Amino acid sequence: MNRCTGNRNCRLIYGRIVCVTIYLDSASTTPMSTRALQEYLEVAETNFGNPQGNHSVSRKAVYRLDDYRERTALILGCAPSEVYFTSGATEGNNIVAYGSAKVNKRPACSVVEHKAVLAPCLSRQGIRIEVSTNGEIDQDYFRGFLKTNRDELDLISIMTVNNETGVVYPVSVFAGMVAKHAPGAIFHTDAVQAAQIMDLAPLVKECQALTLSAHKFNGPKGTGILYVDKSIKLAPVHKGGSQERDIRPGTQDLPSIGAMVVALEEAARSVVSTTDHLTNIRDHFERALKQRVSESFIQSQTATRSPAITNVLMPGTINEEMLFLLDAEGICASGGAACASGALGASHVITAMGVDERLARSALRFSFSKTSSLEEIDNAVEAVALCHEKLSETNLAISTANP
Ligand code: PLP
Numbered sequence: 001m002n003r004c005t006g007n008r009n010c011r012l013i014y015g016r017i018v019c020v021t022i023y024l025d026s027a028s029t030t031p032m033s034t035r036a037l038q039e040y041l042e043v044a045e046t047n048f049g050n051p052q053g054n055h056s057v058s059r060k061a062v063y064r065l066d067d068y069r070e071r072t073a074l075i076l077g078c079a080p081s082e083v084y085f086t087s088g089a090t091e092g093n094n095i096v097a098y099g100s101a102k103v104n105k106r107p108a109c110s111v112v113e114h115k116a117v118l119a120p121c122l123s124r125q126g127i128r129i130e131v132s133t134n135g136e137i138d139q140d141y142f143r144g145f146l147k148t149n150r151d152e153l154d155l156i157s158i159m160t161v162n163n164e165t166g167v168v169y170p171v172s173v174f175a176g177m178v179a180k181h182a183p184g185a186i187f188h189t190d191a192v193q194a195a196q197i198m199d200l201a202p203l204v205k206e207c208q209a210l211t212l213s214a215h216k217f218n219g220p221k222g223t224g225i226l227y228v229d230k231s232i233k234l235a236p237v238h239k240g241g242s243q244e245r246d247i248r249p250g251t252q253d254l255p256s257i258g259a260m261v262v263a264l265e266e267a268a269r270s271v272v273s274t275t276d277h278l279t280n281i282r283d284h285f286e287r288a289l290k291q292r293v294s295e296s297f298i299q300s301q302t303a304t305r306s307p308a309i310t311n312v313l314m315p316g317t318i319n320e321e322m323l324f325l326l327d328a329e330g331i332c333a334s335g336g337a338a339c340a341s342g343a344l345g346a347s348h349v350i351t352a353m354g355v356d357e358r359l360a361r362s363a364l365r366f367s368f369s370k371t372s373s374l375e376e377i378d379n380a381v382e383a384v385a386l387c388h389e390k391l392s393e394t395n396l397a398i399s400t401a402n403p
Helices: 034-046 056-076 089-099 115-123 139-152 171-181 201-206 254-269 271-292 319-328 348-352 374-401
Strands: 010-013 016-019 083-086 106-110 127-129 153-157 186-190 209-213 224-228 309-313 364-367
Touching (some): 056 083, 056 201, 056 224, 056 254, 083 089, 089 115, 089 153, 089 209, 106 115, 106 139, 115 153, 139 171, 171 186, 171 201, 224 254, 254 271, 271 374, 319 364, 319 374
Parallel strands (some): 106 153, 186 209
Antiparallel strands (some): 010 016, 083 224, 209 224, 309 364
16 A cells, blocks of 8 residues: 555545555566465465475375476477476576577577577577567568578577567467578577467467466466477576476476466466457557657557557656656556666667667556556556656756756
């Protein structure tokens, strides 16, 4: 509950004024679902064994782990032996980026990847795949890129949904192109922002590796899934035990894995209703925002986008300042990827789209969830408009005083 600032997000509940937080940062993280939490508690209480042991308590954990792996494989449309449990997408992406390395070869990835892909790929002298001003990857350019670089590449990584702009990439098409024009390379997709809004099995069918993170689909933090096609042999990044068929050594966190699988099943069951709801919410937000702040600019508007994410440029403002004011109004949003928020400077995703540094620093990301309501959106837009007005006036006064 927030300190009451007398703003419009305060409500009278049982005679007391309560400040309500409006959470529009679901691309950053989501709360655990009730069922996921119940699963976590049940497993933590009743099934604490180490799956690597040789006794009945361990066997009980192994049965459960096998069950979770089979249920994950069912959703992904792959074999259980192709499912690896990880500590999240950062680890999964690093395992793919480093584990796919071949002598005298290097990876390529889109310039708008999350840092968990970009950083390991670039550390291996990876090649950048550019995007248009709309955040998309031109298919002819991509084909030409593959033909030019085919002998150099061991990995190509293109995300399914961009976590800052919501742009959806046609990964099945790209995977097909890689198979045809650069068959020596693995095609990987970071599908972290796709689990709530897409059927993952068709993606898995086309890609050789895919990463997911539980806390983006109402599962626990610090847990993820890595799919790797059985024909691919990745070298382990960490050395240690033989868990997860050597690719990810370390004792499995069974309660978290269980909670993640339950959350994944819930997400998979409600992809259609979630997408419909999010589309309604996102469209309402964008319409209302354009009406209230006419100079706001919604990024990638003509691209195919996830309905869960809106990225908006707010000329005349700096996102850190806007986020500070919005927070005081009870609105939780972000300037981009969670790991980069709070840091000064423009997002690499927004500048890669050709937005100049100054304007890029005004970018705000609003990301919606199954529980976002139209009323929340109206209140949030009103708060954004007021904060924008306040900041624009202040910044104008400063620039007039210091010409
Ligand atoms: N990839 C994308 C697209 C993300 O949005 C995130 C989280 O923000 C990650 C990777 C990192 O995931 P995790 O928090 O599980 O390490």
